[in-house]
Amino acid sequence: MATAVKIDVKEQNLLGAFQGFFKILLELEDIHALLVPQQLPVKGSVMPTLVTDPDQLDGVDPLAPAFPLNAARVVSRLTRKPMGGKVVAVLRPCEIRAFIELVKLNQGSTEELILVGVDCLGAYSNADYYRLAGENPREITERFYQNVLGGKGTQMDGVDITAACKACEHPIPDQADLVVGLYGVDTQSGLYVEGKTPKGEDLIQRLGLPAAETPPSREGAIGALVAERTAYRDKMFADTREAAGSLDQMAEYFSHCINCYNCRVACPVCYCKECVFVTDVFYHEPAQYLKWSRRKGVIKMPTDTVFYHLTRLAHMSTACVGCGQCSNACPNDIPVMEVFRTMAHRTQQAFEYEAGKSLEEKPPLSDFREAEFEEVVGIS
Amino acid sequence: MENFEPTIIAFVCNWCTYTAADLAGTSRLIYPKNVRLIRVMCTGMVDPQYIIKAFLEGADGVLVSGCHPGDCHYINGNYKARRRMKLIKEILGQLGIEEQRLRLTWIGASDGIQFAETIREIVSQIKALGPNQTQFKMAM
Numbered sequence: 166m167a168t169a170v171k172i173d174v175k176e177q178n179l180l181g182a183f184q185g186f187f188k189i190l191l192e193l194e195d196i197h198a199l200l201v202p203q204q205l206p207v208k209g210s211v212m213p214t215l216v217t218d219p220d221q222l223d224g225v226d227p228l229a230p231a232f233p234l235n236a237a238r239v240v241s242r243l244t245r246k247p248m249g250g251k252v253v254a255v256l257r258p259c260e261i262r263a264f265i266e267l268v269k270l271n272q273g274s275t276e277e278l279i280l281v282g283v284d285c286l287g288a289y290s291n292a293d294y295y296r297l298a299g300e301n302p303r304e305i306t307e308r309f310y311q312n313v314l315g316g317k318g319t320q321m322d323g324v325d326i327t328a329a330c331k332a333c334e335h336p337i338p339d340q341a342d343l344v345v346g347l348y349g350v351d352t353q354s355g356l357y358v359e360g361k362t363p364k365g366e367d368l369i370q371r372l373g374l375p376a377a378e379t380p381p382s383r384e385g386a387i388g389a390l391v392a393e394r395t396a397y398r399d400k401m402f403a404d405t406r407e408a409a410g411s412l413d414q415m416a417e418y419f420s421h422c423i424n425c426y427n428c429r430v431a432c433p434v435c436y437c438k439e440c441v442f443v444t445d446v447f448y449h450e451p452a453q454y455l456k457w458s459r460r461k462g463v464i465k466m467p468t469d470t471v472f473y474h475l476t477r478l479a480h481m482s483t484a485c486v487g488c489g490q491c492s493n494a495c496p497n498d499i500p501v502m503e504v505f506r507t508m509a510h511r512t513q514q515a516f517e518y519e520a521g522k523s524l525e526e527k528p529p530l531s532d533f534r535e536a537e538f539e540e541v542v543g544i545s
Numbered sequence: 546m547e548n549f550e551p552t553i554i555a556f557v558c559n560w561c562t563y564t565a566a567d568l569a570g571t572s573r574l575i576y577p578k579n580v581r582l583i584r585v586m587c588t589g590m591v592d593p594q595y596i597i598k599a600f601l602e603g604a605d606g607v608l609v610s611g612c613h614p615g616d617c618h619y620i621n622g623n624y625k626a627r628r629r630m631k632l633i634k635e636i637l638g639q640l641g642i643e644e645q646r647l648r649l650t651w652i653g654a655s656d657g658i659q660f661a662e663t664i665r666e667i668v669s670q671i672k673a674l675g676p677n678q679t680q681f682k683m684a685m
């Protein structure tokens with residue numbers, strides 16, 4: 166029984182190969198829809214689309230260096246109740262990991278879902294991508310994957326993938342049902358598709374595609390990439406601790422913050438239905454501001470900026486997948502991801518938890534044991 | 546540091562530590578007046594946000610105190626509080642807030658003496674540390 170298959174690639178046209186593969190999937194009787202990023206008929210726009218017609222896949226583009234939003238939220242919307250049909254969702258690894266966090270918070274389900282992950286080549290910030298892609302997103306995608314897979318790196322026309330992507334040690338979608346492998350794969354001749362779960366293996370056997378073996382160079386290629394990413398990440402952690410290692414430094418770090426809360430709107434794992442910072446709790450009495458100002462002599466307006474970021478860290482840092490959408494969404498270019506990932510790394514370590522790793526491990530704050538963490542109790 | 550009188554915010558559960566504080570009072574036990582008690586129904590309702598707010602407003606220390614494991618009147622609120630304490634210590638620790646400024650203790654309803662002792666010890670530890678530095682900067 167084949168657990169891996171090959172999709173032919175003709176004339177280096179990876180997007181064409183993807184389109185053919187997705188068409189086969191969508192033509193299966195029990196697959197009702199496909200959620201997949203496509204180039205929209207609007208200039209330079211690549212967005213998740215929900216496709217039911219196999220002939221509407223001309224713009225599929227899971228390789229564009231575009232990451233307009235973390236689609237975990239979109240999948241959560243689709244699966245919060247039974248949809249009445251099976252959907253294949255094509256996602257980046259960090260989207261899958263964020264979605265797993267949402268499922269564990271009862272904000273989504275994998276019941277009617279098959280997760281297809283594509284080896285992630287990384288993405289530019291929204292601002293950079295739109296500037297670059299202009300009228301011709303397809304050309305940008307082609308140049309991008311040819312560069313990355315040809316060993317020429319991720320930089321193009323003076324822009325590079327985001328810090329979040331450079332620091333991401335999970336470029337392989339290990340949690341997907343099906344993985345489309347690119348790293349260490351001879352993509353000139355074909356894409357390598359592997360079933361990772363019983364669901365995925367079952368699907369693969371019904372595709373009528375030729376069986377494939379794991380390319381011998383895959384493991385090494387992934388190892389090298391992960392090592393490079395991890396080194397970048399650890400340096401980022403060290404630099405961020407230097408820059409934001411005290412409350413006063415946090416205040417400086419976020420001194421351009423205007424409390425727009427875009428970062429938490431963009432964050433796939435900021436799970437509250439209504440954020441406390443937009444409720445009456447923070448609609449302070451006018452006289453309160455004067456009181457605060459009198460006590461300190463001067464206060465920055467709007468208030469509660471550091472308070473907001475620290476609260477967000479307390480609420481979601483154990484679920485942070487490091488996708489970088491917070492930085493992407495900030496109108497004032499604050500490197501939000503750096504602080505969140507750095508702090509989250511420690512909070513996740515504290516609970517021996519890794520966000521998005523498995524559906525089984527309960528989120529740290531939804532669980533407890535009778536005997537644990539004695540070190541935080543007492544006064545000695 | 547001689548004259549430094551720290552402000553300590555204590556979130557105490559109604560059923561155990563608050564009762565212990567009351568007992569300390571009625572027994573005329575003496576403990577430093579640096580502590581501001583905030584009575585909550587259970588340690589399990591102390592949102593990490595309350596602790597963050599206390600520090601940002603310039604508290605020199607925060608104590609969360611409730612029933613011993615197994616004695617929580619809401620069955621497991623104190624176990625949840627312990628996880629949150631682990632979390633918030635991990636966050637505030639990365640921002641230079643010393644371990645001693647943030648405490649979790651279990652003090653049962655009949656432990657008036659232990660309550661007074663705990664407050665004395667916390668106050669002396671925080672006096673040794675000095676003030677929470679953030680209160681001197683512009684509130685942001």
Ligand code: SF4
Pocket residue numbers: 428431432433434435484485486487488489490491492501502505506
């Ligand atoms: S905090 Fe930022 S990096 Fe972390 S999951 Fe949310 S958007 Fe992604």
Ligand code: SF4
Pocket residue numbers: 421422423424425426427428429491494495496497499501
């Ligand atoms: S997106 Fe930027 S400006 Fe807006 S709240 Fe977040 S950090 Fe502040």
Ligand code: FES
Pocket residue numbers: 558559560561586587588589611612616617618619620621622623
């Ligand atoms: S009732 Fe005292 S800790 Fe829960």
